[in-house]
Amino acid sequence: MALELQFYNSLSRKKEVFKPIIPGEAKVYSCGPTVYSRQHIGNLRAAIFADILKRTLRYAGYAVTDVVNITDVGHLVSDETDEGEDKMEKAVRLEGGDPYTIARKYEELYRGDLARLNIIPPKFMPRATEHIGEQIKFIEVLHEQGYTYRTADGLYFDTSRFHDYGMLSGQKQKEKLPGARVSVNKEKRNPADFALWKFLTGENKEHIMRWNSPWGVGFPGWHIECSAMSYKYLGSMFDIHTGGIDHIPVHHENEIAQNACSEFIQKVSFWMHNNHLLLNEGKISKSIGNVIDLDEIAERGLAPLSFRYLILTAHYRSSLNFTWNAQVAASHALMRIYNSIIDIRGGSDADIPDEAYRQKFTECIFDDLDTAGALAVMWDLAKEGSLPPGVKRATFFDFDRILGLDFRGVLAKRAAMLLPEEVKTLLEKRAFYRANKDFKKADEIRAKIAAKGYEVRDTDHGQEAMQVSS
Numbered sequence: 001m002a003l004e005l006q007f008y009n010s011l012s013r014k015k016e017v018f019k020p021i022i023p024g025e026a027k028v029y030s031c032g033p034t035v036y037s038r039q040h041i042g043n044l045r046a047a048i049f050a051d052i053l054k055r056t057l058r059y060a061g062y063a064v065t066d067v068v069n070i071t072d073v074g075h076l077v078s079d080e081t082d083e084g085e086d087k088m089e090k091a092v093r094l095e096g097g098d099p100y101t102i103a104r105k106y107e108e109l110y111r112g113d114l115a116r117l118n119i120i121p122p123k124f125m126p127r128a129t130e131h132i133g134e135q136i137k138f139i140e141v142l143h144e145q146g147y148t149y150r151t152a153d154g155l156y157f158d159t160s161r162f163h164d165y166g167m168l169s170g171q172k173q174k175e176k177l178p179g180a181r182v183s184v185n186k187e188k189r190n191p192a193d194f195a196l197w198k199f200l201t202g203e204n205k206e207h208i209m210r211w212n213s214p215w216g217v218g219f220p221g222w223h224i225e226c227s228a229m230s231y232k233y234l235g236s237m238f239d240i241h242t243g244g245i246d247h248i249p250v251h252h253e254n255e256i257a258q259n260a261c262s263e264f265i266q267k268v269s270f271w272m273h274n275n276h277l278l279l280n281e282g283k284i285s286k287s288i289g290n291v292i293d294l295d296e297i298a299e300r301g302l303a304p305l306s307f308r309y310l311i312l313t314a315h316y317r318s319s320l321n322f323t324w325n326a327q328v329a330a331s332h333a334l335m336r337i338y339n340s341i342i343d344i345r346g347g348s349d350a351d352i353p354d355e356a357y358r359q360k361f362t363e364c365i366f367d368d369l370d371t372a373g374a375l376a377v378m379w380d381l382a383k384e385g386s387l388p389p390g391v392k393r394a395t396f397f398d399f400d401r402i403l404g405l406d407f408r409g410v411l412a413k414r415a416a417m418l419l420p421e422e423v424k425t426l427l428e429k430r431a432f433y434r435a436n437k438d439f440k441k442a443d444e445i446r447a448k449i450a451a452k453g454y455e456v457r458d459t460d461h462g463q464e465a466m467q468v469s470s
């Protein structure tokens with residue numbers, strides 16, 4: 001496949017051919033969840049986007065190292081002005097208990113959501129609270145080089161010292177803000193300046209998560225965690241940094257400033273941002289009661305993977321309005337595609353994907369992750385009547401390496417449902433013997449199953465039995 005991968009780079013505001021820093025490798029950092037509450041379906045859109053990106057890089061042959069951070073301290077209530085109470089501490093006020101327990105609870109729920117959406121677990125999922133030393137070290141470097149100043153409530157980064165501040169959002173330091181960001185901290189030298197380290201003052205006086213630092217007891221600002229952890233896990237130069245578009249004007253602008261000014265001189269080749277999922281044409285927000293999570297989708301009898309399907313119907317750079325009608329339509333579409341895969345009869349596992357279809361599919365997905373186009377190719381394949389059955393099935397499986405809609409799993413489940421009772425019973429016995437490492441007995445049972453016309457295979461998700469095609 002000679003096609004080149006192209007991604008839209010938020011930094012240059014155009015599509016660029018992806019060229020890795022190290023040949024054959026791709027290093028990706030994605031801003032992950034703030035674990036003060038359940039991640040909503042908008043947040044999950046960001047996670048699905050990062051997963052599609054990773055699967056595409058793998059499909060293109062890259063060895064991917066990916067990091068998704070867990071923000072369990074320092075993300076303040078006002079994203080825009082970077083002020084207010086820490087979201088974790090607010091959750092303590094509302095839920096009771098302690099911030100660590102709350103953080104771990106929502107992190108677990110998030111991991112569960114990732115699994116239900118067939119998102120491949122990231123290689124690293126570092127927690128901000130477990131990297132305080134790294135963050136302090138990063139701040140120390142900025143401090144020694146004169147990029148910081150102290151106010152009553154923290155140690156701040158002086159954005160006027162970084163000439164390119166605003167390069168990502170395209171706003172100049174002077175024109176950015178005063179109107180847009182009304183800061184309550186009158187000691188800030190520039191409206192865009194942000195805290196690297198917060199002291200225990202004001203709303204954060206009672207902050208439970210607290211650490212010693214050269215500047216006093218307190219906790220790190222939100223932006224420094226991503227700079228410190230991406231440096232630790234991916235090094236001083238890496239390929240792609242992702243996040244939602246809400247991160248462009250503040251969080252990522254601040255990361256870029258910190259990185260450029262530190263001696264770590266971190267450089268990111270591609271900044272990629274997913275647009276928002278909207279609900280009722282508006283912002284998904286807990287505070288205005290406009291929020292849905294994955295449980296609610298499941299409670300309505302819709303498979304979580306049908307939500308993944310819905311997200312794939314839109315380009316990641318377009319906004320998408322969530323409606324229950326659209327979600328139900330996505331569920332129907334997914335069931336239809338499952339049925340057309342189930343309906344493919346015959347062929348063998350040795351069959352390989354069709355190259356012409358692969359080409360069409362790749363043209364879409366390599367063109368800045370055009371998942372909607374890729375789904376259209378998948379539907380063409382479903383209607384295709386001239387391919388040998390095994391080739392058609394293999395092509396679906398090949399597409400699913402990126403789509404992640406679990407085509408193999410569906411076939412396995414379906415095949416299991418269709419098995420005669422006696423074969424099911426034999427399979428259970430075989431699983432028992434295998435679990436007890438009695439492979440001799442297990443093989444005897446395999447032979448019994450074979451005598452009934454079924455072949456057993458051991459896969460990642462357990463045994464599978466298929467009727468041997470005659």
Ligand code: AMP
Pocket residue numbers: 031032033034035041042043044045046071242243244245246247274275276277278284
């Ligand atoms: P948070 O938990 O707020 O730190 O956000 C986690 C990720 O979800 C970040 O990359 C955000 O940019 C992204 N995000 C937040 N809201 C939405 C939304 N409505 N649609 C898509 N992505 C979102």
Ligand code: ZN
Pocket residue numbers: 030031032226251
């Ligand atoms: Zn981040």
